[in-house]
Amino acid sequence: xxxxxxxxxxxxxxxxxxxxxxxxxxxxxxxxxxxxxxxxxxxxxxxxxxxxxxxxxxxxxxxxxxxxxxxxxxxxxxxxxxxxxxxxxxxxxxxxxxxxxxxxxxxxxxxxxxxxxxxxxxxxxxxxxxxxxxxxxxxxxxxxxxxxxxxxxxxxxxxxxxxxxxxxxxxxxxxxxxxxxxxxxxxxxxxxxxxxxxxxxxxxxxxxxxxxxxxxxxxxxxxxxxxxxxxxxxxxxxxxxxxxxxxxxxxxxxxxxxxxxxxxxxxxxx
Numbered sequence: 001x002x003x004x005x006x007x008x009x010x011x012x013x014x015x016x017x018x019x020x021x022x023x024x025x026x027x028x029x030x031x032x033x034x035x036x037x038x039x040x041x042x043x044x045x046x047x048x049x050x051x052x053x054x055x056x057x058x059x060x061x062x063x064x065x066x067x068x069x070x071x072x073x074x075x076x077x078x079x080x081x082x083x084x085x086x087x088x089x090x091x092x093x094x095x096x097x098x099x100x101x102x103x104x105x106x107x108x109x110x111x112x113x114x115x116x117x118x119x120x121x122x123x124x125x126x127x128x129x130x131x132x133x134x135x136x137x138x139x140x141x142x143x144x145x146x147x148x149x150x151x152x153x154x155x156x157x158x159x160x161x162x163x164x165x166x167x168x169x170x171x172x173x174x175x176x177x178x179x180x181x182x183x184x185x186x187x188x189x190x191x192x193x194x195x196x197x198x199x200x201x202x203x204x205x206x207x208x209x210x211x212x213x214x215x216x217x218x219x220x221x222x223x224x225x226x227x228x229x230x231x232x233x234x235x236x237x238x239x240x241x242x243x244x245x246x247x248x249x250x251x252x253x254x255x256x257x258x259x260x261x262x263x264x265x266x267x268x269x270x
Contacts, residue, residue, distance in 0.1 A: 072142030118157035145174030218246030
């Protein structure tokens with residue numbers, strides 16, 4: 001059973017040239033930050049722990065609003081600086097973009113990561129709100145898709161003023177029901193128990209009133225991710241979009257383009 005579930009969540013094992021993606025992301029992200037210069041505010045703190053920081057990327061002129069992008073990595077690895085370039089589409093539309101880090105397992109359990117992301121969004125919202133009190137849209141990928149969906153839950157740890165500005169969530173390839181993850185090898189590090197898996201599963205929770213949600217997933221992803229996306233859309237009675245031909249590593253590419261269907265799903269009409 002465990003071996004079958006590990007295979008179900010093994011994204012890289014089914015993507016040709018998977019090992020080339022992280023160095024490619026790193027190079028693009030570094031070039032983007034360099035090009036942005038002082039409009040890239042790096043390492044802004046939102047708490048006392050080592051990974052309690054976020055990078056904030058600003059457009060030219062006053063921001064129209066704030067997009068949050070939460071990185072993935074099964075809550076075990078990576079940091080947002082692999083994907084700085086995914087702010088490109090939002091900035092071109094006049095939006096600011098914040099990308100928070102958060103404490104990874106085994107240093108934190110998923111419930112604590114949820115709390116940290118809530119604190120990061122509050123800090124980023126206050127930072128941008130000092131210039132313009134605009135709307136907030138949250139998106140994220142994989143484990144970050146889970147965390148972005150958690151922010152759209154009725155019990156999300158957000159201050160009331162920030163929650164009122166959160167107008168839309170677009171979880172990308174989210175893990176919406178954590179109970180199967182508790183049976184994988186990853187759980188040797190995540191330490192999910194039944195209570196936490198239930199309490200931290202967006203598909204088992206109520207959606208926040210007033211927050212629009214579209215679930216996004218690649219058509220060429222592992223069947224487990226298509227299942228998670230459909231499950232969340234059904235639980236929340238919200239739209240889901242299958243991005244034809246996209247796998248787990250390139251489904252996020254549209255965020256670089258201000259006119260892509262993915263960027264439009266996140267920001268159009270806000």
